[in-house]
Amino acid sequence: MDWELVAFLVLSVLEVVGSILVVTNKRLVRAAFWLAMTLVTIGGIYLLFGSEFIFLIQILVYAGTVPILFVFGLMLTRTKIMDEPSTEEGT
Amino acid sequence: MPGFWINMGPQHPMTHGLWNMKVKIDGETITDAKPEIGYLHRGYEKIMEVREFQKNVVLTDRLCYVSSLTWSHAYCLAAEKMMGLEVPVRGQWIRVLALEIQRVASHLMWLAAYGPDLGLLTALLWALRERELWLDLLQLLTGARMNQNYPRIGGVRNDLPENFDGMCRRVITHFEGKLDEYEKLLHDSKIFHLRTLGVGRISAEDAINWGVTGPNLRACGVNVDLRRLDPYETYDELDFEAQVWKGSSAGDSYARFVCRFNEMRTSCDIILQVLEKMPTSGAYRTKEPRRAEGDGFARTEDSRGEALFYILGDGDDRPYRVKIRSPIFCSMAATPLMLRGNKLADLVAILGSIDVCVGEMDK
Amino acid sequence: MSQPLVPDLFATCKVLTGAILWVVQQILLALGAVIPPLKDLGNWLASDPVVSAVTWLVVMTVMLLWAVLINLLTMMWVERKFYSRLQDRYGIMVSIWSLPIWPFNRKDRPTHKGWGYLQNVADGMKLLQKENLTPRGADSAMFHMAPVLIASSTLMIFVALPWSSGFVVAKPDLSLLFILAAFSIAPFGILIAGWSANNKYTLVGGMRAAAQLMAYEIPLILCVIALVFTTGSLDVYEIVAQQERTLVTLGPLAIPAWNLFGPQALGAVVFAVAMMAEMERIPFDIPEAEAELVEGWTTEYSGMRFGLLFGFKWLRMIAGAGLISILYLGGWTGPVFTVVQVAGIPVPIIPEEVWFMLRVYLLSVVFIWISWSVPRIRIDQILQLGWKRLIPLSLLAILLAAGASLVGW
Numbered sequence: 001m002d003w004e005l006v007a008f009l010v011l012s013v014l015e016v017v018g019s020i021l022v023v024t025n026k027r028l029v030r031a032a033f034w035l036a037m038t039l040v041t042i043g044g045i046y047l048l049f050g051s052e053f054i055f056l057i058q059i060l061v062y063a064g065t066v067p068i069l070f071v072f073g074l075m076l077t078r079t080k081i082m083d084e085p086s087t088e089e090g091t
Numbered sequence: 092m093p094g095f096w097i098n099m100g101p102q103h104p105m106t107h108g109l110w111n112m113k114v115k116i117d118g119e120t121i122t123d124a125k126p127e128i129g130y131l132h133r134g135y136e137k138i139m140e141v142r143e144f145q146k147n148v149v150l151t152d153r154l155c156y157v158s159s160l161t162w163s164h165a166y167c168l169a170a171e172k173m174m175g176l177e178v179p180v181r182g183q184w185i186r187v188l189a190l191e192i193q194r195v196a197s198h199l200m201w202l203a204a205y206g207p208d209l210g211l212l213t214a215l216l217w218a219l220r221e222r223e224l225w226l227d228l229l230q231l232l233t234g235a236r237m238n239q240n241y242p243r244i245g246g247v248r249n250d251l252p253e254n255f256d257g258m259c260r261r262v263i264t265h266f267e268g269k270l271d272e273y274e275k276l277l278h279d280s281k282i283f284h285l286r287t288l289g290v291g292r293i294s295a296e297d298a299i300n301w302g303v304t305g306p307n308l309r310a311c312g313v314n315v316d317l318r319r320l321d322p323y324e325t326y327d328e329l330d331f332e333a334q335v336w337k338g339s340s341a342g343d344s345y346a347r348f349v350c351r352f353n354e355m356r357t358s359c360d361i362i363l364q365v366l367e368k369m370p371t372s373g374a375y376r377t378k379e380p381r382r383a384e385g386d387g388f389a390r391t392e393d394s395r396g397e398a399l400f401y402i403l404g405d406g407d408d409r410p411y412r413v414k415i416r417s418p419i420f421c422s423m424a425a426t427p428l429m430l431r432g433n434k435l436a437d438l439v440a441i442l443g444s445i446d447v448c449v450g451e452m453d454k
Numbered sequence: 455m456s457q458p459l460v461p462d463l464f465a466t467c468k469v470l471t472g473a474i475l476w477v478v479q480q481i482l483l484a485l486g487a488v489i490p491p492l493k494d495l496g497n498w499l500a501s502d503p504v505v506s507a508v509t510w511l512v513v514m515t516v517m518l519l520w521a522v523l524i525n526l527l528t529m530m531w532v533e534r535k536f537y538s539r540l541q542d543r544y545g546i547m548v549s550i551w552s553l554p555i556w557p558f559n560r561k562d563r564p565t566h567k568g569w570g571y572l573q574n575v576a577d578g579m580k581l582l583q584k585e586n587l588t589p590r591g592a593d594s595a596m597f598h599m600a601p602v603l604i605a606s607s608t609l610m611i612f613v614a615l616p617w618s619s620g621f622v623v624a625k626p627d628l629s630l631l632f633i634l635a636a637f638s639i640a641p642f643g644i645l646i647a648g649w650s651a652n653n654k655y656t657l658v659g660g661m662r663a664a665a666q667l668m669a670y671e672i673p674l675i676l677c678v679i680a681l682v683f684t685t686g687s688l689d690v691y692e693i694v695a696q697q698e699r700t701l702v703t704l705g706p707l708a709i710p711a712w713n714l715f716g717p718q719a720l721g722a723v724v725f726a727v728a729m730m731a732e733m734e735r736i737p738f739d740i741p742e743a744e745a746e747l748v749e750g751w752t753t754e755y756s757g758m759r760f761g762l763l764f765g766f767k768w769l770r771m772i773a774g775a776g777l778i779s780i781l782y783l784g785g786w787t788g789p790v791f792t793v794v795q796v797a798g799i800p801v802p803i804i805p806e807e808v809w810f811m812l813r814v815y816l817l818s819v820v821f822i823w824i825s826w827s828v829p830r831i832r833i834d835q836i837l838q839l840g841w842k843r844l845i846p847l848s849l850l851a852i853l854l855a856a857g858a859s860l861v862g863w
Contacts, residue, residue, distance in 0.1 A: 029596045029649045036642060056628055059635040064671050067645045067664040074649070074661070097654050105745055119658070119833055208745050210736055210830025216541035282737060282828045285835055435658065436832045439745040 007048055015041040032070040039066065094122055097435075101130050105439045107204050108449030112426075112442065116435050124430040124438075126423050131453035139413045144170055144244055144383065147410070152238040154415070155451040158197035158394040160189055160229070160239050162451065165391040167242040168323060169400035170410075173387025174244070174380055182246035182375040183324040188365045189232060189241060190324075191358040192259075195266075196225040197394035198355050201446040202273065205348070208443035209286050214276060221269050224262045231255060246376025256366040263359045270356060277348075287345040291429040291441030294342060301428070302421035305396025306354060307445055310336045310346035317392040329364050331357055344437075347444040382408045395419050395446055417451040458618035458786070459805035467516060468509045475500050475508065514613075517623050521612045521769060525811075529768045529818060530574045536819060537826040546570030581761035589754050593650035600647035601759045607639035608766045611773040616690060618786045618806035630688045633777060634678065637732060640770070641667040644741060644751050647763075651754035659750030662833050663741035669840025670731035670738075676848035677725040681718055681781055683855035694785035712784040717858035721851035722782040724844050729774040731836065734767060736825035740833050771818055779813035786810035 018038035025031040043058035100111035109130040115123040135154065139147045151166040152159040164186060171178060178186070199222040206214025226236045231252050233239035241248050277283050293303070295311040308315050316333030318326040334353045336346040384406040390399040396418025405411040422445050429441050460466055479500035486493030498504060531546070538545025549568020550558050588594055614629040614636070616622035626632050641663050648660015685693045693713075701711035709715065714722045731738040742750030752763050779785055788809030831839070 027593060029593050029646055032642075033596060033599075033646065052626070052628055053631070056631040056635045060631065060638055060675070064638055064641075064667060067642050067667060070645055070649075071661060071664045095654060097658075099746070104748060116658070119662075206829075210739070210743065210745060211826075211828065213537070213541050213826050216543060220542055276827065280828055282831050285831055286829055434832055434834060436740070436743060436746055436830075 004048060008045065011041045011044045011048065014038075015045070028070070028073055032066055032073070035069065036062070036066045094118075099438065100127075105208065105442065106449075107443075107447055108452075110447070110449050110452070112438070114430065114435070114438060119434050119436075121430050121433050121435060121438065124427040126426055128420075128423060128449075128453055131449045133454065135454045136413050136415055140410055143381075143408050144410065145379070147413075148242060148244070149238075149240050152240050153450065154417075154454065155197075155393075155395075155448045156237060157200045157448050157450075158193055159237065160193035160233075160241055161197075161391065161393045162398060163240070164190055164242045165389055165393065165398045165400050166402075167244050168389035168391060169387040169402045170244045170383075171379075171387070172389055173385050173402050173404050174383040175385075176245050176377060176379055178246050178324075179374040179377060180325070181370050181373040182377075184365055184369040185247050185251060185375055186242060187324050187326065187329070188251075188259075188362060188369070189229070189239075189247070191361045191365070192225055192228050192232070193239075194394045195355050195358045195362075196222055196229065198351055198358075199225065201351060201394075201443075204446075205443040206277075208439040209283065211276070211283075214273070217269070217273065217276070221266055224266065228255075228259060228262055231258065243376055243379070245379040246374075248376075250375055259362055259366055263362060267356070267359060270352075273352070277352075284345065286437075286440050287348055287444070288343060289340055290344045290433055290437045291347075291444065292340070292343045293425060293429045297428055298342065298425065301425035303396070303425050304418045304421065305393065306334070306351045307347055307396065307422055309334060310350045311342040312336050317390055317397060321390065323389065323391055325365075325368075328368060329361055331361050331364070333357075344440050344444040351444075351446065382406055390416075393418055393451075395448060395451070396422065398451075415454055417454060419445070419447055419452040420454075423447070423452060457802035457805060458620040459802065459807050460618065461620040463516070463621050463623065464509060464513055467512045468505065471509045471512050472500075472505050475505055513623050517612050518609060520617075521609070521772070525772050526765060526769050527571070527574050529772055529815075530765070531569075531571050532815065532819065533768070533822050534573070535570065536822050540823070540826050546573035548573045548576065578758075578761055578765070582758050584757035586757040586759060587754075589652055591652040592754065593652070596646050596650035597754075598759075600643045600650065601755065601762050603643035603646065604640045605762045605766055607636055607643065608769050608773070610636040610639075611770075614690075615773055615776050616780070616786070617776075617810055619691065619694075621807055625691065628688045629690045630678065630693065630781075633690075633773070634675065637770075637773070638671060641671075647755070648741075648751035651751075653754050655747045655749075655753045656751045659741045659743075659747050659753070662743075663751060665833060666731060666738065666740055666836055666840075669837050670728040670844070673724050673840065673844035673848040674728040674732065676845065677721040677728070677851060678781075680721040680848065680851040680855040681713060683852065683859045684713060684716075684718060690780050690785070694780055694787065697784040698787045708789075710784050710787065712782060714782045717854045718782060718851070720847060720854060722778070724848045724851060725781065726778055728840075728844060729778060730821060730824070731840075733771045733774050733821070735771070735821055737828050737831050738836055739825075739830060740836060743830055745830070771821065772814060775814045775817040775821065776810070778817055779810060783813050783817075785813075 015038050018034045018041065021034040022031050022038060025034060039058065039062040043055045043062075046058060047055040094115055094117035096113050096115050098111055098113055100106040101109050106112065111127040111130070113125040113127060114121050135150065139150060142150065147166060147170075148163045151163040154162040199218045203215045203218035203222065206212060206218065229239060230236050232255065233241040233248070293311065295308075295313050298308050298311045299313065303311075304315065312335060314333060314335045317323070318331075319333050334350045334357055336342075336350055338346065340346065383404040385404055387402045387404075388400070390397055392398075397416065398418060399414075399416035401414040402410045403412040426442065426445065430438060433441065479496040482492045482496030482499070486496060535545045547566050547568060547570045549563070549565055549570075550572060551560050551563035551568070552565035553559060553572070588597060611633055613623045614626055614632040616625075616629075644663040645660045648656045648658075648663065651657075681693070682688060685696055687693060687696075697710060697712050699711050700708045701715055702709050734741060742752055744750070747753070752760055755763055786806035786809050788804060788806060
């Protein structure tokens with residue numbers, strides 16, 4: 001089999017699985033990780049098609065974007081940090 | 092994300108001691124704060140009841156580990172008032188000298204701690220470098236660097252060492268040059284202004300209502316210096332001005348910083364005056380009575396504010412009841428006012444400028 | 455122009471690897487007289503594809519050791535010594551005579567009057583021995599992955615960052631873009647570390663890192679765009695080669711045409727400030743402000759994981775200083791032409807590597823100097839600085855560069 005096809009298939013599978021995990025994962029940090037994974041594998045496919053420039057731009061841009069999306073997700077969720085009896089404790 | 096409480100302490104680089112500042116933050120903004128103190132409570136007022144008057148000097152030395160001489164002096168002053176003692180003039184002058192040296196050393200410790208609070212470790216080492224000289228002076232005078240046990244009820248423990256005035260003058264000449272250096276490092280730094288100007292503001296009214304005293308109150312523009320208002324020892328013979336903030340943004344961290352910083356210059360000035368006006372010989376201590384009855388009340392201008400001792404004697408050789416007012420204990424109660432609405436990073440800029448000393452705060 | 459000491463790292467390493475594998479082949483061939491399959495193994499090992507593959511590993515190891523073992527330790531030592539002198543003290547002074555190994559362990563020698571170079575090694579050894587703790591309630595996998603992400607992405611910078619025209623692992627066409635892309639991965643790792651540790655300090659630190667990222671990353675890239683107007687290339691070799699010519703001759707001094715002198719000067723300043731935020735040095739080390747956040751996002755890490763996160767800050771500083779030197783200060787070009795012939799091989803007296811390291815270390819010392827003489831700024835202030843000052847200035851730099859290229863400067 002052609003190695004390019006193998007690489008493409010592997011990257012595509014990673015990408016599809018990753019993108020599913022982004023939306024299904026309950027834990028925010030994992031979702032962010034899978035999002036980054038998806039974006040990097042898309043970049044890998046760009047690289048496979050011989051467009052290095054877009055691959056690097058993809059990493060450059062989305063490496064900055066993922067944390068921002070992550071922070072937005074963080075601000076919108078109401079997750080408790082360091083399980084404590086009540087966040088309003090300590091009047 | 093809901094706002095949450097963060098414990099800043101009891102083991103935290105910001106606290107400079109053993110206490111806990113709970114802050115509620117919303118993102119980066121402090122919405123509420125709650126100081127938790129008492130980790131270092133040793134029950135001073137009770138311990139002092141079971142010790143003889145003179146032995147309590149050792150205890151009061153340990154009230155504040157940065158500025159111990161001012162505290163034992165305040166105790167001695169109260170005890171003398173109770174006993175009706177008159178300290179010899181030379182003893183009073185020596186006390187003023189020792190107090191001002193201790194004040195500079197204490198303020199240098201504060202300056203040293205304030206640097207790393209803002210992320211400037213260089214200020215720490217520079218300030219500690221000069222603090223050594225002042226501690227050397229204290230060591231020459233009292234024999235100890237930290238817990239001097241120097242004031243006595245009725246005077247001071249020992250006379251000045253030989254050539255002490257010359258050494259003081261040398262240290263002050265050197266130190267005033269270094270103060271200019273600190274000003275270049277801190278006052279002239281744009282980032283320092285960014286961090287302190289307009290941060291942690293408290294109005295003069297609030298400060299008075301909450302019992303904030305000392306440099307922290309003077310930074311609000313209120314001219315309260317017990318050395319001037321209610322002179323004890325020989326402060327009324329000295330010519331100096333209390334450092335009061337006169338600028339526009341009163342009561343912020345920068346004002347507190349500048350007031351405290353300039354107090355070091357004032358203290359240097361006072362020391363030079365003392366060295367000139369002090370009688371060269373004479374008694375420095377009177378014999379104190381063993382037992383006493385009545386009450387003694389003394390308040391002094393400690394390095395951090397108004398230190399107050401109220402002693403009741405019932406005719407025994409030890410106090411019946413002692414009341415200590417610690418300035419930081421009251422200032423700490425006002426910190427939530429200063430903190431609310433500021434950013435999390437301002438917490439250190441505010442609490443550092445208040446100059447917390449946990450030893451006296453928790454008593 | 456001066457010559458590189460290592461004309462081609464790959465070729466140099468390949469000679470070495472080839473020699474070693476040839477020796478292995480000979481041994482295996484000799485053994486092959488007894489065990490016949492070893493003969494084939496020997497021949498396979500010495501074949502060209504295998505040698506090339508092993509050489510890649512060797513090249514990467516050489517670069518890793520060079521960057522981490524030599525430059526990282528030296529940079530940490532330089533910083534510790536330099537700021538100690540700034541603070542009127544000696545700093546680290548442990549000497550080699552304090553080593554517990556015999557030839558060094560000499561009673562008649564002072565143990566604490568040395569240079570202190572080995573102090574960092576000792577600190578690293580201590581960190582290696584520490585227990586590696588994972589906080590309860592932490593997202594274990596993510597918590598353990600974040601240091602790996604940060605360390606590996608930092609090392610990835612050195613794949614494309616050249617130390618001279620020859621001393622480099624790989625020469626991609628878009629090397630500048632590659633370096634910047636590798637730089638930009640670490641903040642994501644910081645955010646993961648901050649969130650997964652299940653600690654409030656680390657969380658706030660991670661949030662700050664994300665906010666800060668936006669403030670410095672955009673001006674950084676905009677400055678590079680301004681630079682590309684002048685250079686027309688994203689290849690660092692091309693960029694350095696363009697800076698080799700002489701701009702103007704002042705008597706005996708020939709001022710080189712560095713990008714700093716010209717329409718890029720503004721961009722260079724903005725780039726340096728943004729780079730300082732990228733390196734998390736003190737005016738901008740907000741994510742790990744130790745005064746209020748203890749150590750920010752690294753609070754919960756212990757042992758060598760903390761060591762990696764902590765130490766690789768200096769590696770990023772080296773990389774950042776190297777990038778500034780390449781883009782604005784003429785990279786590895788130097789004025790010495792003289793080449794000594796040693797057994798027929800030309801050896802430059804001051805090779806390109808030395809010129810490059812000189813720039814890197816001088817720049818780093820400037821950064822260290824700045825960071826130990828100013829306080830830390832606040833998170834909202836760095837956002838204001840980034841969005842209200844640096845981004846307009848970098849847009850102005852683009853305008854300047856575009857105008858300059860229009861009139862053909």
